[in-house]
Amino acid sequence: xxxxxxxxxxxxxxxxxxxxxxxxxxxxxxxxxxxxxxxxxxxxxxxxxxxxxxxxxxxxxxxxxxxxxxxxxxxxxxxxxxxxxxxxxxxxxxxxxxxxxxxxxxxxxxxxxxxxxxxxxxxxxxxxxxxxxxxxxxxxxxxxxxxxxxxxxxxxxxxxxxxxxxxxxxxxxxxxxxxxxxxxxxxxxxxxxxxxxxxxxxxxxxxxxxxxxxxxxxxxxxxxxxxxxxx
Amino acid sequence: xxxxxxxxxxxxxxxxxxxxxxxxxxxxxxxxxxxxxxxxxxxxxxxxxxxxxxxxxxxxxxxxxxxxxx
Numbered sequence: 001x002x003x004x005x006x007x008x009x010x011x012x013x014x015x016x017x018x019x020x021x022x023x024x025x026x027x028x029x030x031x032x033x034x035x036x037x038x039x040x041x042x043x044x045x046x047x048x049x050x051x052x053x054x055x056x057x058x059x060x061x062x063x064x065x066x067x068x069x070x071x072x073x074x075x076x077x078x079x080x081x082x083x084x085x086x087x088x089x090x091x092x093x094x095x096x097x098x099x100x101x102x103x104x105x106x107x108x109x110x111x112x113x114x115x116x117x118x119x120x121x122x123x124x125x126x127x128x129x130x131x132x133x134x135x136x137x138x139x140x141x142x143x144x145x146x147x148x149x150x151x152x153x154x155x156x157x158x159x160x161x162x163x164x165x166x167x168x169x170x171x172x173x174x175x176x177x178x179x180x181x182x183x184x185x186x187x188x189x190x191x192x193x194x195x196x197x198x199x200x201x202x203x204x205x206x207x208x209x210x211x212x213x214x215x216x217x218x219x220x221x222x223x224x225x226x227x228x229x230x231x
Numbered sequence: 232x233x234x235x236x237x238x239x240x241x242x243x244x245x246x247x248x249x250x251x252x253x254x255x256x257x258x259x260x261x262x263x264x265x266x267x268x269x270x271x272x273x274x275x276x277x278x279x280x281x282x283x284x285x286x287x288x289x290x291x292x293x294x295x296x297x298x299x300x301x
Contacts, residue, residue: 168295169296169297180235180292180293180294181292181293181295182238182291182292182293183278183281183290183291183293184287184290194281194287195282198278198282212276214234214275214276215235215276215291215292215294216293216294216296217293217294217295217296218296218297218298219295219296219297220298222297
């Protein structure tokens with residue numbers, strides 16, 4: 001899907017230079033990546049790709065937030081990652097050529113660049129430093145997934161929710177992906193259902209750890225919330 | 232900046248009237264067979280409508296913040 005309002009390609013070299021594993025790659029690599037990248041834009045809630053469909057390439061986010069999730073047959077969603085500007089997604093499928101491991105959905109209006117798998121492979125063979133950077137990226141993804149597995153296996157819902165509340169408040173403090181979350185979204189992030197999240201929030205409020213201030217969940221006691229989140 | 236309000240998805244709303252009945256401030260009403268937030272100023276964000284909706288048509292977005300010391 002090509003779009004006439006797709007982002008300006010002249011910005012791409014600057015964007016690529018800012019992405020952690022393209023940083024320090026040198027202008028030749030950045031120029032080669034920019035030459036083969038395809039601009040795409042998506043409206044809010046649009047599906048960028050579905051899980052278990054053939055992967056087409058590596059995606060870079062220029063603008064907006066992308067949700068990476070798995071959806072069960074019953075329609076229950078588990079959100080694994082929220083990708084913001086300057087980050088990449090679908091690294092795994094772009095490198096191993098398998099199916100997309102998850103569904104990518106635009107949380108906001110999104111501008112992305114897609115680097116087709118064959119181009120990525122050709123450039124990785126041509127530039128060893130790029131290949132190593134891709135390996136490091138996969139290692140970071142694996143580390144993130146280990147954290148997710150640890151949370152699901154060793155924390156109860158209250159602990160996972162406490163961990164989510166702390167990380168979201170820290171994001172809001174640092175202006176990194178500041179978002180408002182519904183209880184449904186919280187449930188999808190911590191691997192449970194909305195009713196359980198509602199009960200867990202009320203329990204935390206009854207314990208004096210958080211309070212509801214209309215549309216804000218205010219963390220009153222970060223130390224006790226961190227203790228609840230500890231494994 | 233205006234305060235956030237409950238989000239009602241008309242495609243999911245079946246018009247069952249439970250949220251309208253349970254709203255403690257009567258902020259919700261039903262128009263054209265669908266729930267609508269008729270009086271947004273009355274909404275206290277109590278989440279009763281979200282809790283009672285059988286089709287997950289109502290969601291209330293929250294900002295998660297640290298309390299600031301005075």
